[in-house]
Amino acid sequence: MKRTAFVFPGQGSQEVGMGKEMYEAYPSVKRLFDEADKALGFSLTTLMFEGPAEELTKTENAQPALLLNSVAINQVLKEQGVTPSMTAGHSLGEYSALVASGSLDPLEAVKLVHLRGKLMEEAYPTGKGTMAAVLGLNQENIEDVIKDFDGELAVDLANINCPGQIVISGTKQGVEEASDKLNEAGAKRVIPLNVSGPFHSRLMKPASADFSDHLSKTEVRDAEVPVYANVTASPVIEAETIEKLLVEQLYSPVRFQQILEAFVEEDVDAIIEVGHGKVLSGLVRKVKRRMKTFNVQNPETLQDFIQWYKEDS
Incomplete structure (x- = not known):
């Protein structure tokens, strides 16, 4: 079986229309999107598919939108028999990685990052x-x-x-x-x-205290697959450590280069960007030019990856 690392994009990768092709092609994606709308109490799906872009770009909307899109694609990959050997995400993407690794429930994660986005917006005066x-x-x-x-x-x-x-x-x-x-x-x-705002800086510490309170009310399980944490660039499985690092992540640097270097050392066959855009695939190439990468964001790219994954395996 091929060894793959899944990486999940963070804020900035959002775009109006993302996820629509997957929503129309896979019933399980439609079901998850519909359940997320109910859990949030508003139609995130409509915002993702129709915009306006200014509204989708707001932190409190962009974060659950990106997570929902990524975890829905991951769900289809799982249905196709694909399980990563390790996962990681860029900032917000770490929550998608935790869902993919079995540590967080998808709908709980959607609600959690919606709240996280609000707290990050409120932590420091806008424009300052x-x-x-x-x-x-x-x-x-x-x-x-x-x-x-x-x-x-x-x-x-x-x-x-x-x-x-x-x-x-x-x-x-x-x-x-x-x-x-x-x-x-x-x-x-x-x-x-x-x-x-000044994300991942000491100025986010006020948000971390409030976020910690809410996180403590969310079920965080031990990960089934190692998640490489933003704060340490090291693999983590234990729920208690995951919770601690998610709080620290708000005001600590994202060590994504070190995470990618660790994946290279783990000798994975490919690094797969699961979600919208190709930002992380570009970073992979700058760390290890010859590393095989895939971006899975629609039915076509998903099938390209599945074809490779099932060759000689």
Whole structure:
């Protein structure tokens, strides 16, 4: 049997129309979407298929939409006899990975990330925090530049995505001043991101306390398949540890490059991006150019992957 790692996209990959082809092609996907609408008390499905894009992009909507889409596709893969050897997700995508690994119930996860999105939006005043992608500098260089940024200029590492692509997060003024210094330090570019808050920074700690209370009321089970956590880039199975790391994830950097390097060390046959877009597949290629990757987001790409998976196995 082929060894695969499933990775699940995070916020920013949403797009109006995502999931519609799978919804129309597979009864189990339609059933899950309909159940999610009931669980949330509004039609997330309509928002995903028809927009408007501005509404879908709101954190409290984008997060459950992306998760629902990913876990529905994963469900079809499971029906086709495909089980990953390990999973991971980028930020929000970690919740999809936990569903795929049997740690979270799909509908409980949809409700949980809807709430998570609201708490993240409310954690810091709108427009006062931001993020920026730093291209062409390594982690040590960036840490050296931002180490003294504190208080009203607080800036932290947020996403360590791949060699030469790291995201910083913090107060708007702090990120702007840090961007200037990072350009002076030799960054190829520093690109402001269109986000509503300083995610994965110390400024998210107020949200983590409220989120922890709600998470404690959600059933989190031991994972059946190892999930590589964003906070540690290490595999985790125990429910208690999963809960602890999900709370820390809100204000800690996403160590996605290290997760992908760990998958390469585990000698998987392919890394499969399960969900909308190809962002993570692109990161895989920057970590290990020759790693076989698939993006499964519609019936056509699903069948392409299934064909490969069942060859000689």
